[in-house]
Amino acid sequence: MPEPMLVCHGGAGHTAKDQPGVDKAADTGWNILSAGGTAVEAVVAAVQIMEDDPLLNAGTGGRKRADGSVQLDAAIATSDDRLGAIMAIEDTPNPIQVAAGLLNESIHILVGEGARQWADQQGYPKAKVRGSDSPSGNDTVGCVAIDQSGLMAVASSTGGCTGRPRGRVGDTPLWGPGLWVDQNVAIAATGIGEEITLKMLCHRVAIHPGSLHEKLQHGLSLFDPSIEVGLIGISVDGEGLGQANTEMPWAIRSANQ
Numbered sequence: 001m002p003e004p005m006l007v008c009h010g011g012a013g014h015t016a017k018d019q020p021g022v023d024k025a026a027d028t029g030w031n032i033l034s035a036g037g038t039a040v041e042a043v044v045a046a047v048q049i050m051e052d053d054p055l056l057n058a059g060t061g062g063r064k065r066a067d068g069s070v071q072l073d074a075a076i077a078t079s080d081d082r083l084g085a086i087m088a089i090e091d092t093p094n095p096i097q098v099a100a101g102l103l104n105e106s107i108h109i110l111v112g113e114g115a116r117q118w119a120d121q122q123g124y125p126k127a128k129v130r131g132s133d134s135p136s137g138n139d140t141v142g143c144v145a146i147d148q149s150g151l152m153a154v155a156s157s158t159g160g161c162t163g164r165p166r167g168r169v170g171d172t173p174l175w176g177p178g179l180w181v182d183q184n185v186a187i188a189a190t191g192i193g194e195e196i197t198l199k200m201l202c203h204r205v206a207i208h209p210g211s212l213h214e215k216l217q218h219g220l221s222l223f224d225p226s227i228e229v230g231l232i233g234i235s236v237d238g239e240g241l242g243q244a245n246t247e248m249p250w251a252i253r254s255a256n257q
């Protein structure tokens with residue numbers, strides 16, 4: 001039987017002061033997994049904790065756009081071939097909930113006003129999102145997990161990068177660059193979205209031969225060191241890891257850690 005495991009991150013470029021929020025998210029997800037919950041339940045709960053943390057760049061702490069608006073992106077995917085992604089949604093404190101609501105629908109990606117209209121129809125909470133003016137910590141939160149059935153899930157959420165134009169979408173909700181899961185690994189990226197998208201990062205990491213460590217190292221090696229990038233991953237054979245070319249708070253939970 002697979003051993004449940006979970007890895008969370010609080011964004012490349014974030015520092016140790018943001019570690020407590022990541023630890024809290026990891027503990028929340030782990031409590032679900034260790035009680036027999038699913039990988040989907042665990043990653044959604046963990047990401048939601050980080051969306052509610054004003055220090056992290058997602059949900060409540062989402063960085064503001066050039067026009068002062070807070071437009072959020074979130075996505076979730078599973079190793080049984082399901083995907084939900086929400087882009088540039090407003091007035092939605094927990095976009096990961098809305099993305100997860102798409103997992104079992106026949107459409108998988110919704111954008112902007114249409115995303116919020118669908119969220120209204122489904123009854124997801126609507127409220128003004130405070131947002132953050134912080135010029136630093138311009139990144140994402142994410143979580144990968146495997147549950148006792150062997151199902152893997154990956155979830156990410158972000159406010160994007162401070163000062164980007166309205167309507168801009170980075171890597172976070174993009175299947176391939178920002179997140180990937182297959183029968184072997186689940187991978188989430190964090191960093192400058194335009195650069196990560198150009199590299200199709202998470203997919204390239206997943207298909208690189210070798211251990212999870214070697215896969216993540218390969219992913220980081222694709223970037224000039226001046227570009228902040230981080231990755232988390234888990235493998236079906238029991239590896240879990242976070243790596244970045246800068247500071248990145250991350251946490252792992254399993255029966256052994």
Ligand code: GLY
Nearest residue numbers: 160170191192193
């Ligand atoms: N990686 C988050 C973003 O660039 O939007």
